[in-house]
Amino acid sequence: MDFSRLRATSKVVDEWKYPLVPARASGLQPVDRDPDHALYWEEYGNPDGEPVMFLHGGPGGACAPVMSRFFDPARYRVILFDQRGCGKSTPNVAADGPKAALTRNTTDHLVDDINALRDALGITGKMHVFGGSWGSTLALVYAIRHPDKVAALILRGIFIGARQDLLYMYQGNAAVADQTPYALSEPGAYIAYPEAWKAFLAPIAPADRGDVMAAYKTIFDLQPTSEAERKRQLEAAVAWSVWEGTISNMIPDEADSGKFGDADFALCFAQIEAHFFAHNLFLPPDYILANVDKIAGVDTYIVHGRFDQVCPLTQASQLVAALEAIGSPPKAYVKTNAGHSAMEAETVLALTAIMDGLPPI
Incomplete structure (x- = not known):
């Protein structure tokens, strides 16, 4: 049988409108002491253009130059930066260890960092x-606290961060997967990605799968004293990271996990995510939806993949309903035939179109 004509990916191929160009400036900006957190940043586009602050996902996902391609370089001044503890920012979880990199690393600190970088x-x-x-979460929190500094919110793959949203992604049927691996006992991303789910659960003993996130956090909190412990911690970080990387794509590349399988990236990504999730994103319950009235005057644009299994479409639906309830519906709400990743073709096209069509500041 010939399956060669079946599409192997949903990722962007030649849909980019704007070229990949080198950063016009970069630097390391100190933002805190004890420890001395400093943010790595890059600037693209027109130095006199409308400023765009790009907030990456994760938390702990870091930025990459390709993220500058959503924006017309003649119109926009685009700032990419790595949030605390990841990418090229210092201290870094992989290079310097979680004790330093996760200290004073909360949502409040990240919001303050945006202002420090602005200044x-x-x-x-x-x-x-x-x-x-997660960048949509941080963007919403920032706008709630500083609406006077935001011309427009452009949000992709909405993450409200409620407990049920985390359970959908990380818990699913884990408690019974050892006995009945194909039981559809709970909602979850595992339903569409059974092989990847099995690999994600592998580092956790069946007896500990009643709370998968807590079990992973226990492994990440270890201070390894042997090569075996270091190996176990790294394998767990990679399993956590690859799970999210796989289910981010509507059609995953099963032969190549990309950056998610890289040891340094995985250590940062997994441990920072687990740190934030263990503390409920360092936000009060229902913080975003309870405070959405504070962004009533901010133009909001939303793009969400209909088949998103990292942040299911229900999260965007909740945000849109909340905005409509205060008489401030989004200027655009686009549901793409895509998964979670920003690098899927329809999502790239939608985000680029929104940026091209924004009214000037």
């Missing part, structure tokens, strides 16, 4: 804030 780069007026997944 350091001379951004004095309003800016566009562009964020996906």
